[in-house]
Amino acid sequence: xLYRGLDSWDEVVGRxxxxxxxTLRKLSSKCEDRFxxxxxxxxxxxxxxxxxxxxxxxxxxxxxxxAVYYTASYAKDPLVSxxxxxxxxxxxxxxxxxxxxxxxxxxxxxxxxxxxxxxxxLADVPVRMLPWEEEDEDGEEKxxxxxxxxxxxxxxxxxxxxxxxxxxxxxxxxxxxxxxxxSRVVVIxxxxxxxxxxxxxxxxxxxxxxxxxxxxxxxCLLLLQLCSGLEHMKPYHVTHCDLRLENLLLVQCQPGNPWxxxxxxxxxxxxSNSGASAAATTTCPARLIISNFSQAKQKSSLMASxxxxxxxxxxxxxxxxxDTQYRKCDEFQTGILIYEMLHRPNPFEEVPDLKEQxxxxxxxxxxxxxSLYSQGLQxxxxxxxxxxxxxxxxxxxxxxxxxxxxxxxxxxxxQALGCSSVSGATAGxxxxxxxxxxxxxxxxxxxxxxxxxxxxxxSVSLEDWLCCxxxxxxxxxxxxxxxxxxxxx
Amino acid sequence: xLYRGLDSWDEVVGRxxxxxxxTLRKLSSKCEDRFxxxxxxxxxxxxxxxxxxxxxxxxxxxxxxxAVYYTASYAKDPLVSxxxxxxxxxxxxxxxxxxxxxxxxxxxxxxxxxxxxxxxxLADVPVRMLPWEEEDEDGEEKxxxxxxxxxxxxxxxxxxxxxxxxxxxxxxxxxxxxxxxxSRVVVIxxxxxxxxxxxxxxxxxxxxxxxxxxxxxxxCLLLLQLCSGLEHMKPYHVTHCDLRLENLLLVQCQPGNPWxxxxxxxxxxxxSNSGASAAATTTCPARLIISNFSQAKQKSSLMASxxxxxxxxxxxxxxxxxDTQYRKCDEFQTGILIYEMLHRPNPFEEVPDLKEQxxxxxxxxxxxxxSLYSQGLQxxxxxxxxxxxxxxxxxxxxxxxxxxxxxxxxxxxxQALGCSSVSGATAGxxxxxxxxxxxxxxxxxxxxxxxxxxxxxxSVSLEDWLCCxxxxxxxxxxxxxxxxxxxxx
Numbered sequence: 009x010l011y012r013g014l015d016s017w018d019e020v021v022g023r024x025x026x027x028x029x030x031t032l033r034k035l036s037s038k039c040e041d042r043f044x045x046x047x048x049x050x051x052x053x054x055x056x057x058x059x060x061x062x063x064x065x066x067x068x069x070x071x072x073x074x075a076v077y078y079t080a081s082y083a084k085d086p087l088v089s090x091x092x093x094x095x096x097x098x099x100x101x102x103x104x105x106x107x108x109x110x111x112x113x114x115x116x117x118x119x120x121x122x123x124x125x126x127x128x129x130l131a132d133v134p135v136r137m138l139p140w141e142e143e144d145e146d147g148e149e150k151x152x153x154x155x156x157x158x159x160x161x162x163x164x165x166x167x168x169x170x171x172x173x174x175x176x177x178x179x180x181x182x183x184x185x186x187x188x189x190x191s192r193v194v195v196i197x198x199x200x201x202x203x204x205x206x207x208x209x210x211x212x213x214x215x216x217x218x219x220x221x222x223x224x225x226x227x228c229l230l231l232l233q234l235c236s237g238l239e240h241m242k243p244y245h246v247t248h249c250d251l252r253l254e255n256l257l258l259v260q261c262q263p264g265n266p267w268x269x270x271x272x273x274x275x276x277x278x279x280s281n282s283g284a285s286a287a288a289t290t291t292c293p294a295r296l297i298i299s300n301f302s303q304a305k306q307k308s309s310l311m312a313s314x315x316x317x318x319x320x321x322x323x324x325x326x327x328x329x330x331d332t333q334y335r336k337c338d339e340f341q342t343g344i345l346i347y348e349m350l351h352r353p354n355p356f357e358e359v360p361d362l363k364e365q366x367x368x369x370x371x372x373x374x375x376x377x378x379s380l381y382s383q384g385l386q387x388x389x390x391x392x393x394x395x396x397x398x399x400x401x402x403x404x405x406x407x408x409x410x411x412x413x414x415x416x417x418x419x420x421x422x423q424a425l426g427c428s429s430v431s432g433a434t435a436g437x438x439x440x441x442x443x444x445x446x447x448x449x450x451x452x453x454x455x456x457x458x459x460x461x462x463x464x465x466x467s468v469s470l471e472d473w474l475c476c477x478x479x480x481x482x483x484x485x486x487x488x489x490x491x492x493x494x495x496x497x
Numbered sequence: 498x499l500y501r502g503l504d505s506w507d508e509v510v511g512r513x514x515x516x517x518x519x520t521l522r523k524l525s526s527k528c529e530d531r532f533x534x535x536x537x538x539x540x541x542x543x544x545x546x547x548x549x550x551x552x553x554x555x556x557x558x559x560x561x562x563x564a565v566y567y568t569a570s571y572a573k574d575p576l577v578s579x580x581x582x583x584x585x586x587x588x589x590x591x592x593x594x595x596x597x598x599x600x601x602x603x604x605x606x607x608x609x610x611x612x613x614x615x616x617x618x619l620a621d622v623p624v625r626m627l628p629w630e631e632e633d634e635d636g637e638e639k640x641x642x643x644x645x646x647x648x649x650x651x652x653x654x655x656x657x658x659x660x661x662x663x664x665x666x667x668x669x670x671x672x673x674x675x676x677x678x679x680s681r682v683v684v685i686x687x688x689x690x691x692x693x694x695x696x697x698x699x700x701x702x703x704x705x706x707x708x709x710x711x712x713x714x715x716x717c718l719l720l721l722q723l724c725s726g727l728e729h730m731k732p733y734h735v736t737h738c739d740l741r742l743e744n745l746l747l748v749q750c751q752p753g754n755p756w757x758x759x760x761x762x763x764x765x766x767x768x769s770n771s772g773a774s775a776a777a778t779t780t781c782p783a784r785l786i787i788s789n790f791s792q793a794k795q796k797s798s799l800m801a802s803x804x805x806x807x808x809x810x811x812x813x814x815x816x817x818x819x820d821t822q823y824r825k826c827d828e829f830q831t832g833i834l835i836y837e838m839l840h841r842p843n844p845f846e847e848v849p850d851l852k853e854q855x856x857x858x859x860x861x862x863x864x865x866x867x868s869l870y871s872q873g874l875q876x877x878x879x880x881x882x883x884x885x886x887x888x889x890x891x892x893x894x895x896x897x898x899x900x901x902x903x904x905x906x907x908x909x910x911x912q913a914l915g916c917s918s919v920s921g922a923t924a925g926x927x928x929x930x931x932x933x934x935x936x937x938x939x940x941x942x943x944x945x946x947x948x949x950x951x952x953x954x955x956s957v958s959l960e961d962w963l964c965c966x967x968x969x970x971x972x973x974x975x976x977x978x979x980x981x982x983x984x985x986x
Contacts, residue, residue: 014930014933016933017929020937023937024936024937024940027944028940031944031948034948035947035948038948042951437504440506441504444503448509451516451517452516454940455516455517455520458524458944458949460947461946461947461950461952462528462946463950468950468951
């Protein structure tokens, strides 16, 4: 049947396009299986597992906004790395927020860019794993008590060294006399972060100067993953509401090949130390994970479906209803993140009055043009920071813009297209050119995968997967829309 | 530059076609590297290596027309299997023929379908490895001496058992008293045959009845490999002249993936025993190897370039000059092989007078139509058995016909094409349809490789490689030519 109608070129082209689309979808879903290997089997660690965890090193692997992460392994499966997340804030606060964020996160199906827990429980945590608490307590005696500090430093070192080999439960027991234990909510996750996006941005300041093209492309790839995670939350009416650089974690991402997976851990976190340097040099720095849902808002489906509530709400102005208020909050915060990731301050922190006025795009500070991506990111930031939420673009549109910035069609094609209404290309011509672009791009992607099948490594990069997702779902209509959005004057 | 001219569909199509062709060529050459891994590094075993070889089993792995093969391993590289080839015929004969065939084979560059030796030397071979010689010697005493036979049988068993573990040289030493040694030319090859095509055809008789489609497709794939090997010999003016089922060897062919190659032997001959059963069930039964060059003719380049010889030869009728006589000999013998592989006798053995007449296609016995491939093979056999050598098709054309039979375009497309001159499709329309077919076929091949890149096995089959070679080199012109040849009335 595949070979029928071979005398009609149109039919053949249609069939080839269909084959490409189907294959890209299939490849994309196979990539997902590979990149999320192990993550979809639901692990549930409980309090009883606590003593089976061992810290890989005594130092935190990542210090995030809300928590500190330690790399650990589980005795029954020692080759897989896990992260132990210990929340920073004090006991009561943490627990409340934790159960809130837990409820929110549990309502979301698994997603590559959203933190997932493999179990959480109250555990006795050695004080040495809570250095910030010690600091707080010692706040008063900090000055003039150097000897004690030095002494404590020595003790910490010792316990760190021993902790690498001891079971956590036992180590805790041993430490009871030395430093004591604190009961804390502990979360186990498979994804071991090696830094936050805040760390990445800080470390990238000089790189942004020396290699603006690389750095800004990395920013696009991180933003794309952020948008992708946020987009996943939309159908579940979840708004994060606290998108900050320090709540976005980076996890190393080398899916490796299935053979290696048999020998190494599926999440490949063994060399977390090299994560930061790899992130600095490869195009796609890392996998981005959205964490800290403590401020998240969720439109309760219960409330919405209750007719009484519905009747009451129907009389309220839209800006008063929380759901509506927060509807485009993440979009706005993503706009701020663009500034911050490009080493510019949050415009609303710079000019606190700005929000009071009905500001326009002109009021937003311009981003310096340093690379191919700068202008597109500027445009995107403006669209995301639009004062009126109903005029603000949606996260799905932002995602589409980032895909377009990363993989095209590029500005120069728009020019050739005559998309700028000055030139006289007809809509038909423009569509034809976009279709040609898409056909060529898909062919190249197919070739890339085909050649990879005979590579020694046989591995797919995260960027290839992200690009594959784009090309699998792109149509002339979605492309036209994005080109239109990015071209808005 | 790749994205220039995106407004012109013709240009885009041209570029996509160019990309596909280039990629298929690249894939095809990568496949070659993989399938011939190890074969291109020139190994040279000498007499001194003999004692380092150990037989894997005491039984021959393959009994070919001119020789018997034993699987063996080399002490310094025990994971790689080798075949030890011991010629059947008697000493003086063997050596002469051997040095002739050696000279011929050494003039040919390495090819996937031509036997290659990794060293040859005179060695002391235990008599138990030359069972046919014992049979010959015992010919007279065969009857009425059952006791001796039984006794010898017992001894053989013993020596077989011990031979699996002993070094060949030592085992030979131990056996000196028991059975004696014979000095024989021994050839070491990397490719361990598990059967000859004669064995394959014999074993396939019932399969040909029960699964004609599968069996005849396998025959096409073996013939394609034969033609490919013969085609390789043409530029070197080598004619085999003794193409018989028993001179064509089958070698297992699972290139595996590069990881496995590190651990297993590159030629993957470990499970030779399962070769025959795998050959029976998989579409591409095995790799075919042309062996026994003892009857091969080679046009001496020396003679041809000598002006005196040239002047003399220039007065001779073409059929008298050996080179010319033998020029299409392999083609003819390939035609006979088609009959034999399809379980029909050699037509010229059936009707010995046939050759005396100027026979036509009608005089050749018809092949029964059992599958999609039967008619094409019949046509090919006729073209190869054409009485007049200058009208006989060349081996390269036969190769192209087999590719077309295997992977299309198929008969039904020809019909639709109106290639049969009855229908009125213009040449232009026909070309367009062939181009469409080719574009679609290449897209499908690309997809196949692309999907393979994410397979767990990540391996390419021999058939994929062969098909890739076809699609990489096919053009509208070559396709038109083959369609024309196969459609000859």
